[in-house]
Amino acid sequence: MLNDTRTFDATPATAFVQQTCLPNLRESQNKDGGWGFRAGQESRAEPTAWALLALSEFPVADQVDSAISGAVSFFERSQLVDGSWPAVAGVKNGSWVTSLACWALSVSAKNSESLLRGLHWLREDTPGDSGLWWRLMRRLGAGRNVSVQSDSLYGWSWTPGTASWVEPTSYAVIVLRSLPEKTLLSKTTARLKVAEEMLFDRMCQGGGWNCGNPMVYGVAGEPQVGPTVWALLALRKHLSRPEIQKSLDWLKGNSGNFESPASCALSNIALRTLGRQTRDSADFLPVLHDHKDIPWSVPELAWTVLSASPKQKWIHSSSGGKA
Amino acid sequence: MPRTAPSLQPPFSRPDSRVAIRRVADYESDLAAMLYETLQEFALPVRGKTVLLKPNMVGSDPLGMMNTHPALIAASRETFLRLGADKVLIGDGPAMDRDTQAVIESIHLREYAGPLASIFVDLNVDDVVRVALRTRASRLRELYLPKTVNGVDFLVSLPKLKTHHWAGVTLSLKNMFGVVPGSCYGWPKNILHWAGIDRAILDINAAVRPDFAIVDGIIGMEGNGPIQGVLKPCGTVICGDDPVAVDATCARVMGLQPEKVKHIAHAATLLGHMQIEKINQIGESIEQSCTPFAVLKAFEHLRQTSAASPSNVN
Numbered sequence: 001m002l003n004d005t006r007t008f009d010a011t012p013a014t015a016f017v018q019q020t021c022l023p024n025l026r027e028s029q030n031k032d033g034g035w036g037f038r039a040g041q042e043s044r045a046e047p048t049a050w051a052l053l054a055l056s057e058f059p060v061a062d063q064v065d066s067a068i069s070g071a072v073s074f075f076e077r078s079q080l081v082d083g084s085w086p087a088v089a090g091v092k093n094g095s096w097v098t099s100l101a102c103w104a105l106s107v108s109a110k111n112s113e114s115l116l117r118g119l120h121w122l123r124e125d126t127p128g129d130s131g132l133w134w135r136l137m138r139r140l141g142a143g144r145n146v147s148v149q150s151d152s153l154y155g156w157s158w159t160p161g162t163a164s165w166v167e168p169t170s171y172a173v174i175v176l177r178s179l180p181e182k183t184l185l186s187k188t189t190a191r192l193k194v195a196e197e198m199l200f201d202r203m204c205q206g207g208g209w210n211c212g213n214p215m216v217y218g219v220a221g222e223p224q225v226g227p228t229v230w231a232l233l234a235l236r237k238h239l240s241r242p243e244i245q246k247s248l249d250w251l252k253g254n255s256g257n258f259e260s261p262a263s264c265a266l267s268n269i270a271l272r273t274l275g276r277q278t279r280d281s282a283d284f285l286p287v288l289h290d291h292k293d294i295p296w297s298v299p300e301l302a303w304t305v306l307s308a309s310p311k312q313k314w315i316h317s318s319s320g321g322k323a
Numbered sequence: 324m325p326r327t328a329p330s331l332q333p334p335f336s337r338p339d340s341r342v343a344i345r346r347v348a349d350y351e352s353d354l355a356a357m358l359y360e361t362l363q364e365f366a367l368p369v370r371g372k373t374v375l376l377k378p379n380m381v382g383s384d385p386l387g388m389m390n391t392h393p394a395l396i397a398a399s400r401e402t403f404l405r406l407g408a409d410k411v412l413i414g415d416g417p418a419m420d421r422d423t424q425a426v427i428e429s430i431h432l433r434e435y436a437g438p439l440a441s442i443f444v445d446l447n448v449d450d451v452v453r454v455a456l457r458t459r460a461s462r463l464r465e466l467y468l469p470k471t472v473n474g475v476d477f478l479v480s481l482p483k484l485k486t487h488h489w490a491g492v493t494l495s496l497k498n499m500f501g502v503v504p505g506s507c508y509g510w511p512k513n514i515l516h517w518a519g520i521d522r523a524i525l526d527i528n529a530a531v532r533p534d535f536a537i538v539d540g541i542i543g544m545e546g547n548g549p550i551q552g553v554l555k556p557c558g559t560v561i562c563g564d565d566p567v568a569v570d571a572t573c574a575r576v577m578g579l580q581p582e583k584v585k586h587i588a589h590a591a592t593l594l595g596h597m598q599i600e601k602i603n604q605i606g607e608s609i610e611q612s613c614t615p616f617a618v619l620k621a622f623e624h625l626r627q628t629s630a631a632s633p634s635n636v637n
Contacts, residue, residue, distance in 0.1 A: 042450050087507045088451055088506070090467070128517060157509075158513055159508055159509060163517070165510075165513065168509065216488065217488060217551070217619065219547055221551070224382070224422075226421055260424035260428055261424065262421075262422045262424060263422055294439055294440050294445075297445075300424075
């Protein structure tokens with residue numbers, strides 16, 4: 001599915017990643033092994049996960065990469081008793097960042113106890129809109145029912161006990177689908193099918209996804225890059241479905257207009273992974289960086305690295321975790 | 324040093340509030356001159372202080388429909404600097420789009436406000452501090468809020484005049500949802516909706532207490548706001564030292580009864596004045612400025628009975 005990586009290796013994007021993004025990422029790692037959203041900020045699970053995924057694509061050769069081992073230690077120390085991770089230290093409940101932590105550990109610390117506990121939490125975590133009570137209330141409140149989404153479908157929420165949304169559902173599907181299929185329990189397989197159908201149900205009319213509101217009061221919602229990319233990666237096993245092709249058309253058709261590093265890097269990731277690479281938007285990223293006003297965040301740096309990685313282990317590797 | 328939020332006071336024990344309504348033809352007008360003239364009347368204690376302007380930046384907005392116009396953001400910044408503020412920051416945490424750089428590019432903020440590196444704060448990913456809420460209107464008991472919001476001396480809510488399909492209107496009080504960081508609660512910040520949107524607005528405002536409000540009513544949004552509504556030219560900027568009074572005035576300008584907007588009524592119990600006799604009006608009168616906004620059927624009951632009736636939106 002990937003383009004010829006030898007050709008890709010030769011682009012300015014790879015040099016930019018090697019000379020600018022990776023050093024920036026390594027320098028911005030905190031002493032506790034984690035990363036904040038920006039250099040100098042307190043460590044959090046989400047930016048640490050993106051940084052760990054990025055560094056794992058370009059590890060230091062022939063030696064233990066202390067940045068990677070430090071990040072793994074950060075995750076081991078910050079994990080909650082129930083196996084989840086909080087979005088910020090001090091919060092007592094886990095959240096969507098558990099998917100990201102599991103994703104990062106599945107690439108860099110396969111079979112670790114932390115990963116297995118995280119995956120267990122993720123499989124058992126259900127959103128607030130999965131219960132019968134919520135569905136009943138929604139049905140009774142039909143007069144205020146403003147959207148057309150199916151009430152029987154659900155995925156994962158941002159925070160405990162709230163509704164399913166496209167991004168957290170996509171992250172969870174990506175992680176759980178990376179497990180060997182034969183190790184999945186039947187209830188997890190069934191859950192994933194419901195979540196994938198939820199994603200299809202929430203697709204915008206013209207292709208692509210926003211946070212999860214394809215239609216409000218009869219007005220079609222506009223797709224956004226981030227949710228579209230994560231949903232496409234989560235649903236990539238359904239590549240032949242027309243919804244996926246329509247969404248890729250939207251992403252490809254608009255990719256020339258993206259002006260932010262996140263949109264450029266993320267769209268490049270999805271288009272490459274799903275075989276639609278045309279204009280190499282990764283080559284535009286060094287130009288954006290040179291003209292930067294606001295310093296790039298850790299996720300922006302990490303996504304740029306991931307968009308330029310020839311191996312793409314972070315998407316294609318299997319975690320090896322036991323379901 | 325964290326901001327010292329003013330105490331919570333019931334209406335009978337607080338002085339009257341002041342709200343100014345100014346007529347403005349368009350975004351090409353000299354907004355900075357108008358604001359400077361208006362804000363001088365308030366004698367705001369901002370000399371030597373750090374001010375945070377919190378505009379409403381919901382998401383990418385290439386058509387300029389749903390976000391506070393960058394011309395008013397830039398003019399507000401210029402005004403507070405002219406009033407002697409040491410530093411004037413601009414910060415928001417877009418609720419519907421986590422790519423804040425894309426939002427900034429889409430509204431051309433840099434072209435109006437200049438280089439942003441040292442003045443813009445993405446509140447979605449700022450370092451946070453745990454804040455125990457002072458009120459218990461919603462199910463929320465605590466929130467993690469941006470350190471920048473907690474650390475500035477003077478907080479200005481700078482929303483756009485819009486209807487809202489869940490809250491009725493979204494003005495300076497509802498605009499404070501934007502200080503709740505997406506990096507802790509997601510995009511959208513769904514926990515606030517599940518906690519009860521109207522009550523969560525009171526809890527957040529009681530915690531962060533915006534000191535001043537400037538509402539972009541030059542072109543507002545009616546109908547199915549805050550994102551998918553219809554542009555509504557209104558030709559006003561409404562500002563004041565009491566966000567509750569400002570929002571109540573905005574509602575009246577929109578042809579709506581603030582007493583029936585739940586979150587304004589909730590906020591009026593502890594945070595400011597909603598009653599018209601407790602609001603000293605500066606500039607234009609409400610009658611001169613009233614431009615009835617179309618509302619969704621679910622919010623027909625908010626209409627002033629005497630207001631001209633634009634067509635409803637289903």
